[in-house]
Amino acid sequence: MSISGSAAISxxxxxxxxxxxxxxxxxxxxxxxxxxxxFERRREPAAPRRFQLDHPTTYPVFELPPSFLDSEDENQPWxxxxxxxxxxxxxxxxxxxxxxxxxxxxxxxxxxxxTTVGGSMNDEQFYRDFRDGENPGLKPxxxxxxxxxxxxxxxxxxxxxPQLTIVNACSSGSDAIGIGAAWIRSGICDLVLVGGSxxxxxxxxxxxxxxxxxxxxPCRPFDRHRSGLNLGEGAAILVLESSHLQERCKRPPRAFxxxxxxxCDAWHLTAPHPEGKGLRQALKLxxxxxxxKAEDIAFINAHGTATLNxxxxxxxxxxxxxxxxxxxxxxxxxxxxxxxxxxLEAAFTISMLQTGKIPASAGFxxxxxxxxxxxxxxxxxxxxxxxxxxxxxxxGNNAAxxxxxxxxGQ
Amino acid sequence: MIPMAIRGIGPVGAFGAGxxxxxxxxxxxxxxxxxxxxxxxxxxxxxxxxxxASTSPLKTIIKSRELRRLDHFSRLALLGACLACKNxxxxxxxxxxxxxxxxxxxxxxxxxxxxxxxxxxxxxLASPTLFSNSVHNAAAAHIAxxxxxxxxxxxxxxxxxxxxxxxxxAAHWLAEGRVDAVLCGAVDEYCDVLGYCWQSYLNRKITxxxxxxxxxxxxxxxxxGSLFFWLSRAEGASPPYGYLEKLELNxxxxxxxxxSSAVPLIYSPTTCHDNPKxxxxxxxxHLQLDLSQLCGRLPIATAFDLATAATMLCxxxxxxxxxxxxxxxxxxxxxxxxxxxxxYATSRKPLTGNCYxxxxxxxx
Numbered sequence: 202m203s204i205s206g207s208a209a210i211s212x213x214x215x216x217x218x219x220x221x222x223x224x225x226x227x228x229x230x231x232x233x234x235x236x237x238x239x240f241e242r243r244r245e246p247a248a249p250r251r252f253q254l255d256h257p258t259t260y261p262v263f264e265l266p267p268s269f270l271d272s273e274d275e276n277q278p279w280x281x282x283x284x285x286x287x288x289x290x291x292x293x294x295x296x297x298x299x300x301x302x303x304x305x306x307x308x309x310x311x312x313x314x315x316t317t318v319g320g321s322m323n324d325e326q327f328y329r330d331f332r333d334g335e336n337p338g339l340k341p342x343x344x345x346x347x348x349x350x351x352x353x354x355x356x357x358x359x360x361x362x363p364q365l366t367i368v369n370a371c372s373s374g375s376d377a378i379g380i381g382a383a384w385i386r387s388g389i390c391d392l393v394l395v396g397g398s399x400x401x402x403x404x405x406x407x408x409x410x411x412x413x414x415x416x417x418x419p420c421r422p423f424d425r426h427r428s429g430l431n432l433g434e435g436a437a438i439l440v441l442e443s444s445h446l447q448e449r450c451k452r453p454p455r456a457f458x459x460x461x462x463x464x465c466d467a468w469h470l471t472a473p474h475p476e477g478k479g480l481r482q483a484l485k486l487x488x489x490x491x492x493x494k495a496e497d498i499a500f501i502n503a504h505g506t507a508t509l510n511x512x513x514x515x516x517x518x519x520x521x522x523x524x525x526x527x528x529x530x531x532x533x534x535x536x537x538x539x540x541x542x543x544x545l546e547a548a549f550t551i552s553m554l555q556t557g558k559i560p561a562s563a564g565f566x567x568x569x570x571x572x573x574x575x576x577x578x579x580x581x582x583x584x585x586x587x588x589x590x591x592x593x594x595x596x597g598n599n600a601a602x603x604x605x606x607x608x609x610g611q
Numbered sequence: 612m613i614p615m616a617i618r619g620i621g622p623v624g625a626f627g628a629g630x631x632x633x634x635x636x637x638x639x640x641x642x643x644x645x646x647x648x649x650x651x652x653x654x655x656x657x658x659x660x661x662x663x664a665s666t667s668p669l670k671t672i673i674k675s676r677e678l679r680r681l682d683h684f685s686r687l688a689l690l691g692a693c694l695a696c697k698n699x700x701x702x703x704x705x706x707x708x709x710x711x712x713x714x715x716x717x718x719x720x721x722x723x724x725x726x727x728x729x730x731x732x733x734x735x736l737a738s739p740t741l742f743s744n745s746v747h748n749a750a751a752a753h754i755a756x757x758x759x760x761x762x763x764x765x766x767x768x769x770x771x772x773x774x775x776x777x778x779x780x781a782a783h784w785l786a787e788g789r790v791d792a793v794l795c796g797a798v799d800e801y802c803d804v805l806g807y808c809w810q811s812y813l814n815r816k817i818t819x820x821x822x823x824x825x826x827x828x829x830x831x832x833x834x835x836g837s838l839f840f841w842l843s844r845a846e847g848a849s850p851p852y853g854y855l856e857k858l859e860l861n862x863x864x865x866x867x868x869x870x871s872s873a874v875p876l877i878y879s880p881t882t883c884h885d886n887p888k889x890x891x892x893x894x895x896x897h898l899q900l901d902l903s904q905l906c907g908r909l910p911i912a913t914a915f916d917l918a919t920a921a922t923m924l925c926x927x928x929x930x931x932x933x934x935x936x937x938x939x940x941x942x943x944x945x946x947x948x949x950x951x952x953x954x955y956a957t958s959r960k961p962l963t964g965n966c967y968x969x970x971x972x973x974x975x
Binding site: 254255256257317320321322323325328329331332334336339342346349351352361363364365366367368369370376380383384386387389403404407408409410411412413463464465466467468469470471478479482486594595596597598 | 612651652653680705706710716717719722723725726727729730733734735737738739742743744745746747748749751752753755756758759760761762763764765766767768769770772776779780783786787789803804807808811812815860861
């Protein structure tokens with residue numbers, strides 16, 4: 202793939218370093234506070250503040266603190282999802298030593314972002330006016346058309362490489378990281394902004410409630426009495442760099458992306474394969490890609506949505522392939538942030554590897570005998586060098602990412 | 612990017628379904644008449660020509676019972692995918708086959724139908740079936756299930772760049788050895804909101820550019836459809852539709868790397884904003900084909916351009932309607948066809964675009 206107008210010459214590169222992280226969600230407005238909250242066992246899902254739902258029961262969500270992005274007027278240039286991605290990207294670039302993206306326009310820089318809401322035209326007020334024959338103005342349409350998350354980041358930072366917005370539902374963030382890493386490996390990019398972003402909105406809240414998989418209490422991933430998910434919102438962006446760029450910048454990376462596997466159950470639109478056929482395949486591919494074995498994985502940041510089906514399937518596969526490996530879900534702290542989830546969890550996984558600590562699985566209290574495996578019930582120290590973050594998605598998609606503190610061959 | 616062999620093509624549009632129908636349309640043997648749909652805007656009533664596609668042939672491939680919960684968007688995609696598989700004659704190996712579905716707008720009609728259920732019946736009675744089908748990757752899930760494709764599965768949305776990004780991803784998967792084949796396609800559908808927006812944007816454009824309107828500008832209408840390719844590495848038996856040899860993103864002009872000045876060029880406008888004539892003087896030296904009168908303008912039009920180039924190479928004939936007034940067939944013995952997609956969405960100077968080379972042998 203040739204991309205004209207770039208000064209740097211990329212060469213195929215096996216090493217994909219993660220040099221920066223930015224994230225925000227209900228527990229914090231930057232990555233440091235978001236990550237710290239995982240160990241404070243603090244979680245406060247509540248009824249949504251930015252919009253109202255009309256259900257007999259209140260379904261709590263993990264919404265961003267009101268101090269951030271609360272000027273929700275119609276003059277905002279981009280949808281909230283893209284503004285969340287932008288906030289996370291700025292922090293990630295700062296973390297990687299590329300403040301405000303200075304110098305990036307001279308390099309081959311790509312953007313690969315996962316989302317669900319950020320790719321949909323679902324402005325409810327516009328549609329209500331249209332239905333009522335009121336000939337609504339096109340402002341909401343203009344905003345939707347210019348709010349593609351990858352395009353917004355590319356435009357904002359003046360990046361000239363490939364841009365891709367992935368809409369693989371709940372595995373979008375993980376897939377975006379895996380695909381962005383391939384751009385570095387193939388040499389078409391020196392640096393890629395990867396991750397995911399999603400905002401809470403009435404459409405998705407009503408949709409998940411209609412599927413009867415939302416809990417009216419704080420969610421309980423992997424717990425015997427779990428009864429559904431809580432939606433959340435947020436964004437996480439990682440800066441991926443080639444080893445060539447690493448040599449030039451001489452900045453130590455946070456971690457390396459060693460493996461990525463993805464698959465589809467080809468089974469059902471909304472339910473995972475009962476035996477986890479697709480997840481098993483994705484994990485096998487990720488382990489092969491990383492040239493490692495299941496026993497070498499120090500911990501698993503599971504998808505763990507707290508729905509009956511997801512946790513049962515995921516638990517069965519963890520028990521089968523990683524019977525001794527500590528695992529947990531962080532969705533008890535963040536809610537299910539959909540297209541951002543895989544990226545947020547990848548960011549947490551990297552930081553846990555770096556700090557040598559994993560948290561308790563928030564919301565868990567009693568082992569489900571049908572799963573027969575217990576997630577972490579308290580924070581633990583560990584000294585592993587490899588970790589796994591996995592995502593399962595609507596449509597039967599599965600994605601697995603393996604991160605390591607050492608690069609390939611080190 | 613590695614060259615990819617094009618082994619199967621499955622087009623669906625206002626012209627019908629399947630490569631034979633598309634070929635007949637290109638040759639001018641089959642007429643395509645858009646449907647005139649009444650649109651009310653604040654500037655009056657209009658009849659918008661819309662190139663709508665039927666998915667009825669799907670019933671001859673898949674039992675109606677299995678289709679009952681699929682919306683129009685998923686049916687468009689599934690039909691294109693099934694036709695590409697059949698056209699390829701290849702044996703599908705589930706785990707070693709990848710699936711990519713690109714769309715600029717996704718299942719927008721279903722999203723609005725879901726909103727209808729909320730607005731009409733209240734939040735508590737929102738339709739779970741409509742919600743499920745409104746999710747962007749529902750079409751990919753349906754295709755994967757019906758064709759048993761359990762390899763990597765990707766849905767993406769990148770406006771007019773959706774098709775090149777899908778192709779680029781397919782090339783990466785093949786190059787990395789993740790898969791041996793990729794069913795890679797694109798789909799977009801028409802809905803009432805799109806028609807309203809289209810006409811409103813057209814009104815805005817006419818109001819602001821009336822004095823400079825191109826006299827050749829025909830009334831343009833939106834289209835819908837899907838187009839899937841069966842792609843593999845450039846190994847083994849020669850593929851019937853040649854190779855996607857090169858994909859250049861953000862390149863200033865396709866002529867810069869033209870192997871031969873006589874290479875035909877295909878360029879289709881994708882939105883109501885696009886100029887039907889590319890703005891580069893040099894391009895006027897090439898034979899051009901504008902497909903928007905055959906399948907409407909749609910953001911995934913590039914997929915139809917590529918399929919047309921591959922078909923022309925296969926047939927050794929050029930199907931052209933520009934500068935000729937009507938589609939015609941001309942003899943062609945070349946070995947490469949260029950498709951060009953200008954990027955009017957960004958304000959880069961010089962104007963850039965994406966360039967695709969379809970060839971009948973690798974490394975021309």
